[in-house]
Amino acid sequence: MLPCGLCAAGCHSAPVSKFPQADCPPPSHSCGVANIKGNKPTKQFAMQYTLKRLMDVHPELGAKLKQRCYAINGVCATVHRELGPFLNEYMYQDALQILLDEQQIPYRREYYFTVAFHGKPIQHKHFVDFLINGDILVECKAVDKLAAEHRQQLWNYMRLTGKQIGILYNFAPPMDQAEHYYLDTQDGMMYMF
Numbered sequence: 001m002l003p004c005g006l007c008a009a010g011c012h013s014a015p016v017s018k019f020p021q022a023d024c025p026p027p028s029h030s031c032g033v034a035n036i037k038g039n040k041p042t043k044q045f046a047m048q049y050t051l052k053r054l055m056d057v058h059p060e061l062g063a064k065l066k067q068r069c070y071a072i073n074g075v076c077a078t079v080h081r082e083l084g085p086f087l088n089e090y091m092y093q094d095a096l097q098i099l100l101d102e103q104q105i106p107y108r109r110e111y112y113f114t115v116a117f118h119g120k121p122i123q124h125k126h127f128v129d130f131l132i133n134g135d136i137l138v139e140c141k142a143v144d145k146l147a148a149e150h151r152q153q154l155w156n157y158m159r160l161t162g163k164q165i166g167i168l169y170n171f172a173p174p175m176d177q178a179e180h181y182y183l184d185t186q187d188g189m190m191y192m193f
Helices: 059-083 089-103 148-161
Strands: 033-036 107-117 126-132 136-141 165-170 177-184 189-192
Touching: 059 089, 059 136, 059 165, 059 177, 089 107, 089 126, 089 136, 107 148, 126 148, 136 148, 148 165, 148 177
Parallel strands: 033 107, 136 165
Antiparallel strands: 107 126, 126 136, 165 177, 177 189
16 A cells, blocks of 8 residues: 555555545545545536445345444434434434443544545545444434435545445434435445445
8 A cells, every 4th residue: 555645644545446536545544534536526526326225235234234233223213212303403412422422332423534635635624423333424413304415415424434334313303214324335336224
């Protein structure tokens, strides 16, 4: 691996693109630096995935991922059940943090990552609500219903960080909503599970 100079540890390999418009090797020490190749902006840059059900394609992997997310789903559902609907997103995040601590589930709140463009870091940092167990991104919402822009936000975070598992959780409605995604970094396919 050749260091690319994007982070102080030099942990990233020379760019190898798994996506047509972006080089985003997963950092080996979770520094959160992603690299965007110097292509001209096009309509193609926004990642548009054709979703497939993971259980239809890789049932064993789907079952394994569901098991990995089981405790996370449980704490999210407990937060929703005990606090109820229609609260501020930050209240749900605070309550989720309390339960993750109580359950001793390792997490990082407001996990941030930066993006490099043309070999230079973009100053703005992106924040994901939670990084749980070191490899599961959890994005919390408190909206009437989940929409395409919420999914796209999580998918972009997954793509840019190289994290393959993402949970989009909506606490606001009377019936909470949870969506689970798996990004196959080998072929760039996004799966629901």
